[in-house]
Amino acid sequence: MNIILYLLQIIQYLYQQNCWLINFICKYIPLKQWAFDDSHSPKYQKLKTDELPKIIYRKQDWQWQDLIKYYELRYHKTIKPVRYRSESNIPENCSCPLCNAPSIFLYRNNGKKGQLLCKVCQNLFSPDENRFSKTITLKCPHCNHSLERKKDRKHFIIHKCINPKCPYYVKNLKKVDKQDLKNNKYKYKLHYIYREFTIDFFKMDLNSLPKGASSLKFSKFDKNVMGLCLTYKVNLGLSLRKTAQALKDIHGISISHQQVANYCKTAAICVKPFVDNYDYDTKNVFTADETYIKIRGIKGYIWFIMDAAKRSIIGYQISDNRGVGPCILAMRMAFKHLKELPEKFRFIADGYSAYPLAAQQFFREYGDKFQFDITQVIGLTNDDEVSKEFRPYKQLIERLNRTYKQSYRPTNGFDNIDGANYDLALWVAYYNFLRPHKEKGYNVLNEVELLKGAENMPGKWQLLIFLGQQTIQNIQTQKCN
Numbered sequence: 001m002n003i004i005l006y007l008l009q010i011i012q013y014l015y016q017q018n019c020w021l022i023n024f025i026c027k028y029i030p031l032k033q034w035a036f037d038d039s040h041s042p043k044y045q046k047l048k049t050d051e052l053p054k055i056i057y058r059k060q061d062w063q064w065q066d067l068i069k070y071y072e073l074r075y076h077k078t079i080k081p082v083r084y085r086s087e088s089n090i091p092e093n094c095s096c097p098l099c100n101a102p103s104i105f106l107y108r109n110n111g112k113k114g115q116l117l118c119k120v121c122q123n124l125f126s127p128d129e130n131r132f133s134k135t136i137t138l139k140c141p142h143c144n145h146s147l148e149r150k151k152d153r154k155h156f157i158i159h160k161c162i163n164p165k166c167p168y169y170v171k172n173l174k175k176v177d178k179q180d181l182k183n184n185k186y187k188y189k190l191h192y193i194y195r196e197f198t199i200d201f202f203k204m205d206l207n208s209l210p211k212g213a214s215s216l217k218f219s220k221f222d223k224n225v226m227g228l229c230l231t232y233k234v235n236l237g238l239s240l241r242k243t244a245q246a247l248k249d250i251h252g253i254s255i256s257h258q259q260v261a262n263y264c265k266t267a268a269i270c271v272k273p274f275v276d277n278y279d280y281d282t283k284n285v286f287t288a289d290e291t292y293i294k295i296r297g298i299k300g301y302i303w304f305i306m307d308a309a310k311r312s313i314i315g316y317q318i319s320d321n322r323g324v325g326p327c328i329l330a331m332r333m334a335f336k337h338l339k340e341l342p343e344k345f346r347f348i349a350d351g352y353s354a355y356p357l358a359a360q361q362f363f364r365e366y367g368d369k370f371q372f373d374i375t376q377v378i379g380l381t382n383d384d385e386v387s388k389e390f391r392p393y394k395q396l397i398e399r400l401n402r403t404y405k406q407s408y409r410p411t412n413g414f415d416n417i418d419g420a421n422y423d424l425a426l427w428v429a430y431y432n433f434l435r436p437h438k439e440k441g442y443n444v445l446n447e448v449e450l451l452k453g454a455e456n457m458p459g460k461w462q463l464l465i466f467l468g469q470q471t472i473q474n475i476q477t478q479k480c481n
Contacts, residue, residue, distance in 0.1 A: 049356035054139035064101035142168040161192040201328040227458025268422035270468035283309035284342040289397040294413035340369040351378040
């Protein structure tokens with residue numbers, strides 16, 4: 001009997017040791033970091049996008065006439081207008097903000113202090129400060145506290161939960177060093193924050209055509225010269241002046257660099273609708289990144305989204321800022337032909353917070369059909385399991401950035417954002433439909449039956465312009481119908 005008790009004590013002791021070891025491992029030994037899980041370090045807290053808030057709607061569907069009829073049927077009570085002992089000083093145009101009862105059903109609840117009471121719906125209100133004008137209230141999803149409007153930005157409003165007892169705030173506060181927080185408070189994001197966008201990026205027209213192109217009616221040169229200009233400028237990456245010089249030295253064609261620019265501008269306007277509306281038959285892994293260019297010496301940004309399986313550029317955008325707006329527009333272009341996301345869908349990007357915020361807006365706009373998380377590959381080294389597994393996908397889009405920069409470098413920057421748009425549209429058309437790729441056996445990424453009939457590159461550019469014109473006609477026909 002003593003032996004059994006002794007063994008039970010040993011078992012209990014070993015159980016306690018195992019529990020202690022498990023707690024020690026969970027606290028101090030990093031386990032495998034799962035995908036879509038942000039770093040627990042407070043340094044990366046600013047890169048995290050908080051979940052959507054609770055939205056409380058305040059709307060009274062019943063009007064005062066309906067309430068009076070309801071009281072008569074339910075309680076057999078007739079609500080009559082207020083009988084004032086003295087002349088009423090309530091304005092005739094004053095009404096209840098909740099049920100719209102006229103002034104004859106209102107009386108002063110606290111004398112001359114200004115508070116009114118509606119006899120129909122028993123609602124207290126002040127004519128000067130109407131709390132019912134705010135039909136929507138945003139609540140913190142963690143503590144149900146009302147969010148406070150903190151800052152007004154260019155395209156969005158920042159709402160913040162200032163409740164000091166909010167579980168989200170208390171949890172984040174425990175992670176940081178109190179002394180460092182006191183000296184460098186700006187480094188940390190502790191409270192729940194929500195961005196309310198004032199511009200609807202989902203209603204912007206992606207098919208709008210830019211203006212200012214020259215005509216395709218050639219007076220001095222013909223379409224073959226235009227094809228040669230595009231071949232030298234886009235395919236070979238020459239500058240405008242070197243393109244004009246090459247045409248003169250090789251083909252004996254004397255043309256100005258401004259005429260070359262006009263041809264490129266016109267071709268970009270024709271080709272862009274075809275490139276943007278082409279069905280690339282995308283798979284279930286997208287990868288995205290942004291890089292910078294110079295426009296009049298000031299930084300601009302290019303957003304690329306690539307289908308990792310086919311290597312095609314399915315979304316692109318140029319912007320003068322690094323906000324979430326251009327990111328949403330690029331995603332809209334990438335998701336244009338999808339009615340819902342494919343199974344096991346992954347969207348791989350870096351740690352920039354614009355991508356999770358854009359994904360959140362897609363879920364808000366389209367619901368569960370476009371609910372997805374961003375797999376964030378952070379940094380340049382594989383310090384976690386997520387980076388180790390998905391680094392090759394991120395390298396694809398980084399290599400695409402370097403490929404574009406090779407053609408961008410001879411331009412020495414752009415004069416305006418329209419010029420950057422024209423150059424990018426031509427380059428994407430070349431990359432997706434005309435450029436031979438080593439991983440495809442030196443074939444193009446997307447084969448178009450009509451382009452196979454062309455014997456040389458200037459002829460392919462002419463056919464690509466023809467396909468773009470057909471796409472423009474189809475878009476205009478759909479708008480008319």
